[in-house]
Amino acid sequence: MHEFILGSDGMRSMMKVVHQVARYDVNVLIIGESGTGKEALAKIIHLNSPRAKNAFVPVNCGILSGLMFEDKLFGHEKGSFTGAIRREKGCFEMADKGTLFLDEVSEIPLENQVDFLRVLEDFRFVRIGGSEVIKVDTRIISATNKDLRKLVDQGAFRQDLFFRLHIVPIYIPPLRERKNAIPRMVEHFLNQLSITYRKPPPRVTPEVIDMFCRYEWPGNVRELKNLLERVFILNDEDAITVEHLPSDFLWHFEEPSALDLAEVRKRAETEAILHVMDRVQGDRKRVAQILNISPRTLRYKLNQYGIKVDRK
Ligand SMILES: Nc1ncnc2c1ncn2[C@@H]1O[C@H](COP(=O)(O)OP(=O)(O)OP(=O)(O)O)[C@@H](O)[C@H]1O
Ligand SMILES: [Mg+2]
Structure with a gap:
């Protein structure tokens, strides 16, 4: 059900690296455009690691700053600020013995980066309003769709934090650079949908596959998956033909x-x-x-x- 489709030599070599790093607690930075499968890959690393039975905790670093960010990651003690009605664990503690997945890591606010780096060095911290030093055993995988090195050059991301996260970088190419995988992906997603919605998987005509292989997929694998879901739901025929594709997709193929x-x-x-x-x-x-x-x-x-x- 949750197979990760490779479909090219480049992706197969990438997967070898994934299986190799999975065995060790080394920090991995997954780099790729939106929808290329960064979170899916992070989960594969976790599930192939000795930590597989423990938690995989994803956290989006882009939505919070300042104290809210600290709270999300390190938690707080009861009464430490208005509204802190009970002790709350942060993501680091929730991921103890497991894996913490730092999504959109480029967005960690600059003001929080120093403290954050310190915790990544020794995995000790105190909850907001607390005095007890908490020690966790957490594996860090981070992901970004930005060029972190460029952000470092621009002064928007600390270089020391970059080096800490970037011990093993894994790059997932955009879907348009691995179009060979598309036919397998289509088959895979239709089978998945067929199980989810309890409806037989339709055939897909060669014209449709050909169009899929010509399209650039700016939203990558997620865009392909969502498009198939839409077509799958809206048609009950046993084959998906060009006529079944939505007009906003077909629009990309109209003559200039x-x-x-x-x-x-x-x-x-x-x-x-x-x-x-x-x-x-x-x-x-x-x-x-x-x-x-x-x-x-x-x-x-x-x-x-x-x-x-x-x-x-
Ligand atoms: N190679 C693949 N084989 C099968 N499914 C895949 C593959 N790559 C991605 N997917 C699926 O595509 C969807 C998008 O992947 P995911 O959420 O991991 O992307 P992402 O890189 O984290 O995106 P974003 O940057 O937008 O957060 C998920 O449902 C994932 O399971
Ligand atoms: Mg993601």
Whole structure:
């Protein structure tokens, strides 16, 4: 069910490194664009490590700063700040004997990086408001879709922390650079969906596979997986053909000569108007306000684009 598809020599060599590092508590930094499988790979490392039976704790480093960040990672004692009604463990403690996965590690706020590095050196810390020194045994895997070295050069990321995290770097190439894997991935995801939704997996025509292999997949594997889910749910036929692919996907294959700017504008504006209309239950005055146009312009566009909506 959770097989990780390789499909190229480059990926097979990468997987050898993964299995090698899994056995040791070495810090691994996984680098790759969004949706390339960084978290999936981190889990594989954890599950192939001696820590497999213990927790795998993912934490997104991008959403918190200052005290909130410290709280998330190191926890707090009861009464240490307003709202701290009981002792709360942080991610480091939750990942004791297991693996802590630092996602979007480039986003650790600069102000928190020094303390953070110190904890990575000896795995000792105190909870916020506490005095007891907590010692944990945690393995660190981090991931980034940014060029950390560049951030170091720009002064946005501490060099010493970079070196600490970067002992073994593992790079996952974008899907467009390993298109050989696409047919296997399609088959794999359809089988997965078939189990999840209890419906037989459809065949996929060679034309569709060919289009998938020509497309650039800016959202990488996640984009492919989501597209297949959408098509799988919306069709009950036994084959997926080009006609079943959504128009926003097919749009990428239209001849450039057919890309009339007026048509692009019409589509985008129609979509935006309908979206807002729907959100405000067809209240035209609010639609115009939200879209920052006059009611007159809105009326004009509704007529011009032939958008039919119930009057309110
Ligand atoms: N090679 C692969 N084989 C099978 N499934 C994969 C593969 N790569 C990624 N996936 C699946 O694609 C989805 C996206 O992967 P994941 O969440 O690991 O990406 P990510 O690199 O962490 O993305 P982001 O940077 O956006 O967080 C997941 O459901 C994952 O299981
Ligand atoms: Mg991720």
